[in-house]
Amino acid sequence: MPEPADPEADKPSHEQLLFRLLTEIGIINQLAETAFERVLPHGLTRAQFTVLNHSVRMGDNRTPAQLAAVLQVTRGTMTSTLARLEEKGFIRIEPDAVDGRSKRVLLTPQGRDAREESMRAAFPFLQQATGAIPRDMVESLLPQVEQVRAWLDQNRLE
Numbered sequence: 001m002p003e004p005a006d007p008e009a010d011k012p013s014h015e016q017l018l019f020r021l022l023t024e025i026g027i028i029n030q031l032a033e034t035a036f037e038r039v040l041p042h043g044l045t046r047a048q049f050t051v052l053n054h055s056v057r058m059g060d061n062r063t064p065a066q067l068a069a070v071l072q073v074t075r076g077t078m079t080s081t082l083a084r085l086e087e088k089g090f091i092r093i094e095p096d097a098v099d100g101r102s103k104r105v106l107l108t109p110q111g112r113d114a115r116e117e118s119m120r121a122a123f124p125f126l127q128q129a130t131g132a133i134p135r136d137m138v139e140s141l142l143p144q145v146e147q148v149r150a151w152l153d154q155n156r157l158e
Contacts (some may be wrong), residue, residue: 025148039121042088042114047073047081052090052107052115060107063096067105072156090114 012020037046044052050071055062062070068078082105085091090111096102 021148025145035125036122039125041117041121042090044088044114044118045081045084047071047077048085048088048090049115049118051078051081051085051105052111052118055091055105055107056112056115060091061104063102064093064105065102085111088114 033046036049040046040049051067054067054071058070064078064082065075067082068075071078073081082091082093086093088110090108092106092108093103094106096104
């Protein structure tokens with residue numbers, strides 16, 4: 001008589017499930033960012049919007065190096081992004097009052113307005129998504145996704 005099959009043997013490992021979860025989150029991020037970038041005003045790129053959004057959410061007056069570290073890009077990439085935002089009048093880059101060798105990135109009122117305009121530009125897409133992604137699903141998933149993000153943020157590989 002054959003042995004009964006072990007139902008646990010066919011289950012993916014915890015690591016495999018985590019990989020699937022992070023893959024899905026990555027795909028969601030790519031799709032959402034692409035849709036969002038298509039509607040960004042003022043010729044903003046995702047990277048430029050990210051700097052504006054971070055500056056509004058977390059406060060400005062950061063050094064380019066601090067922004068590069070937080071947003072996990074190279075200093076060269078951040079320098080290029082900041083130069084384009086400064087050309088558009090959305091930020092000012094000023095010498096650090098304490099350490100004259102360093103610079104500080106300051107959000108202008110126009111930069112704050114561009115961030116708000118960008119958020120408004122995404123609303124038609126978000127309103128369309130409300131039909132497919134019910135509010136109760138969002139409310140239940142959000143704390144869990146925030147927990148995953150918090151762990152990943154605290155355990156960055158530098």
